Amino acid sequence: MAPLIRSLLSGSIVSGTPLLYATLAELLSERAGVVNLGLEGVMLVGAVVGFIATVHTGSATAGLVAAGLAGGLFNLVFAFVVVSRRANQLAAGLTLMFCGVGLSALMGARYVGSQIVGLPELRVPLLADLPILGPALFVHDALVYAAVPVAAGAWWVLFRTRWGLSVRAVGENPVAAFAAGKDPRMVHYQVLFLAGVLGGVAGAHLSLAVARTWAEWMTAGRGFIAVALVIFSRWHPLRALAGALLFGGAISLQLQMQALGVPLSPFLLDMLPYVLSLAVLAVWGGRARHAVPASLGRVFQGTQ
Amino acid sequence: MADASLLRDSRLDALGRLAAPLGRFAALLTIALALFAAVLVLFGRNPLRAYADIFSSTLGSAYGVSETLVKMTPLILTALAAAVPSRIWLINVGGEGQLFVGALCATWAAIHLDGLPSFLLLTIMAALGFLGGGLWAAIAGGLRAGGWVSETISTLLMNYVAILLVNFLVFGPWKDPDGVNYPQTVEFAAGAILPMLGGTRVHLGLVFALVATIVCAFLLARTRWGLEVRAIGGNAEAARRNGIPIERYVLVTMLIGGGLAGLAGMAEVSAIQGRLRPSLSPGYGYSGFLISWMAGGHPAGIVAAAFVLAVITAGGDILQMTQALPGSVVNILMAVVLFVVLARQAGRP
Numbered sequence: 336m337a338p339l340i341r342s343l344l345s346g347s348i349v350s351g352t353p354l355l356y357a358t359l360a361e362l363l364s365e366r367a368g369v370v371n372l373g374l375e376g377v378m379l380v381g382a383v384v385g386f387i388a389t390v391h392t393g394s395a396t397a398g399l400v401a402a403g404l405a406g407g408l409f410n411l412v413f414a415f416v417v418v419s420r421r422a423n424q425l426a427a428g429l430t431l432m433f434c435g436v437g438l439s440a441l442m443g444a445r446y447v448g449s450q451i452v453g454l455p456e457l458r459v460p461l462l463a464d465l466p467i468l469g470p471a472l473f474v475h476d477a478l479v480y481a482a483v484p485v486a487a488g489a490w491w492v493l494f495r496t497r498w499g500l501s502v503r504a505v506g507e508n509p510v511a512a513f514a515a516g517k518d519p520r521m522v523h524y525q526v527l528f529l530a531g532v533l534g535g536v537a538g539a540h541l542s543l544a545v546a547r548t549w550a551e552w553m554t555a556g557r558g559f560i561a562v563a564l565v566i567f568s569r570w571h572p573l574r575a576l577a578g579a580l581l582f583g584g585a586i587s588l589q590l591q592m593q594a595l596g597v598p599l600s601p602f603l604l605d606m607l608p609y610v611l612s613l614a615v616l617a618v619w620g621g622r623a624r625h626a627v628p629a630s631l632g633r634v635f636q637g638t639q
Numbered sequence: 640m641a642d643a644s645l646l647r648d649s650r651l652d653a654l655g656r657l658a659a660p661l662g663r664f665a666a667l668l669t670i671a672l673a674l675f676a677a678v679l680v681l682f683g684r685n686p687l688r689a690y691a692d693i694f695s696s697t698l699g700s701a702y703g704v705s706e707t708l709v710k711m712t713p714l715i716l717t718a719l720a721a722a723v724p725s726r727i728w729l730i731n732v733g734g735e736g737q738l739f740v741g742a743l744c745a746t747w748a749a750i751h752l753d754g755l756p757s758f759l760l761l762t763i764m765a766a767l768g769f770l771g772g773g774l775w776a777a778i779a780g781g782l783r784a785g786g787w788v789s790e791t792i793s794t795l796l797m798n799y800v801a802i803l804l805v806n807f808l809v810f811g812p813w814k815d816p817d818g819v820n821y822p823q824t825v826e827f828a829a830g831a832i833l834p835m836l837g838g839t840r841v842h843l844g845l846v847f848a849l850v851a852t853i854v855c856a857f858l859l860a861r862t863r864w865g866l867e868v869r870a871i872g873g874n875a876e877a878a879r880r881n882g883i884p885i886e887r888y889v890l891v892t893m894l895i896g897g898g899l900a901g902l903a904g905m906a907e908v909s910a911i912q913g914r915l916r917p918s919l920s921p922g923y924g925y926s927g928f929l930i931s932w933m934a935g936g937h938p939a940g941i942v943a944a945a946f947v948l949a950v951i952t953a954g955g956d957i958l959q960m961t962q963a964l965p966g967s968v969v970n971i972l973m974a975v976v977l978f979v980v981l982a983r984q985a986g987r988p
Binding site for chain 2: 600
């Protein structure tokens with residue numbers, strides 16, 4: 336039983352980590368009032384750029400930095416279309432997704448099957464020797480350890496800093512924010528760049544730490560799961576931690592059951608997170624609606 | 640000013656009205672093609688050859704044209720799936736899932752009722768496909784009408800449930816025992832395959848798509864039902880006060896939209912795949928949403944935009960063969976075209 340619990344716990348954390356970074360990316364944009372359905376594409380670009388940079392430099396850290404930058408820059412394409420050209424956010428997001436799928440396939444074509452060492456696993460001294468919990472919690476790559484601080488940091492930035500206040504103000508009522516002397520467009524650009532960086536890192540965790548290889552469309556819908564997770568966590572960074580762990584747990588449980596030969600289809604288990612999100616939304620309908628940033632989906636039109 | 644417009648030749652005026660959007664369209668397309676060419680050059684490929692290949696493989700031969708029509712069929716139907724609900728400002732991003740459920744329901748009939756005469760079997764498959772996709776979308780419609788969950792979110796989430804449901808069936812209970820390890824159902828009997836045109840893969844589904852386009856256009860423009868839809872789309876609050884049951888319209892437009900996506904699934908599984916597979920659609924549902932958006936939900940525009948995306952999709956297969964490019968590279972071309980259109984039509988909701 337002990338090894339099972341250990342691998343289940345460890346697997347939930349590893350699968351949940353890219354989901355968490357992606358969820359925080361989407362959460363930040365949505366707090367500023369921008370829905371980005373193109374996160375899947377951003378993650379793919381991050382994954383492929385991080386992988387290529389790692390192959391050429393031999394350093395996974397360099398790969399990670401490149402992935403973050405690439406994700407941020409790629410998301411600026413979306414920002415330009417949505418903020419400066421005021422295009423429909425859903426259509427622009429889906430377009431960004433298609434663009435990322437194609438671009439990452441083109442960039443990665445020569446690197447399919449390449450080998451890298453990837454992000455090293457770091458053992459936390461002493462704690463890693465604890466029974467069961469030690470190996471499950473304290474033998475991971477740096478991005479896993481950074482996950483909780485980054486989520487807490489996102490909470491702190493959103494709710495305890497002036498910049499976070501303007502992000503939320505723009506997300507609730509851009510006209511009032513503008514009247515109060517903030518520039519909604521500038522805030523949107525900043526948030527979307529930051530979200531792109533997080534999305535790129537999320538993708539890089541897949542290619543540098545989980546799979547340690549590049550394959551076309553390797554995110555397999557995680558960018559969309561993140562959109563669901565934002566709703567599940569009702570636009571709150573700390574609840575996103577719980578959501579990512581739960582969804583990661585579903586992925587991990589599915590892998591474990593397959594390994595054990597349990598005769599329950601993994602696909603039914605995979606449905607759980609989506610059905611759960613829908614159920615949570617339906618039940619908490621009224622409360623969730625209060626949590627939705629009021630100007631979500633609409634972009635500041637200027638004050639004519 | 641009035642004098643000037645009176646003096647102008649009215650026929651020239653009409654021509655000008657037609658030429659202006661066409662000119663704009665040509666300009667946008669040129670920008671998009673130039674951007675994609677730049678990407679190809681960046682990666683050391685010859686863009687002129689790529690375009691020549693795309694053109695000759697799609698519009699340059701009878702076979703190419705037929706393959707373009709094959710790709711157009713599901714795109715028109717999934718675009719209508721987004722367009723019909725969009726008339727009352729509902730956002731259906733669930734075409735992909737509705738297509739999968741439609742295919743699933745049609746497959747059930749194809750497997751279990753294979754003794755029926757072909758005409759009857761195909762009718763049942765189409766009806767079940769429509770109903771399956773329609774009810775799947777109507778769940779989202781119901782959640783919206785009751786004020787629980789926004790249909791944008793629920794349709795998006797339900798895409799994954801639908802695709803997983805198909806995976807569950809083809810990996811599990813419906814798996815072909817002779818299919819070695821391939822996740823797929825048994826091959827459909829000949830009676831469950833939609834009739835095709837000559838030696839091509841163009842199938843009756845194209846007729847479904849075109850008829851559906853005309854019927855939708857007629858329903859929306861010429862019937863009392865369409866008038867009420869337009870009333871809700873114009874001013875929902877005013878419509879409600881005039882006694883129009885908005886909740887019912889939410890359900891019905893979602894049902895029709897989802898049904899049309901389901902019909903696309905039925906046609907794909909019957910004519911193109913001949914069995915149910917998880918690789919049923921390369922994102923037709925999402926492309927359809929974008930087509931509907933590009934066309935502003937207008938039927939003729941949908942057919943035109945579906946044609947453009949069908950050429951790009953069909954061209955992708957040839958780039959894979961002649962240029963050794965990954966097949967999904969055409970997604971870049973599609974995205975560039977869409978980005979240019981999106982950036983151009985600034986400020987549209």
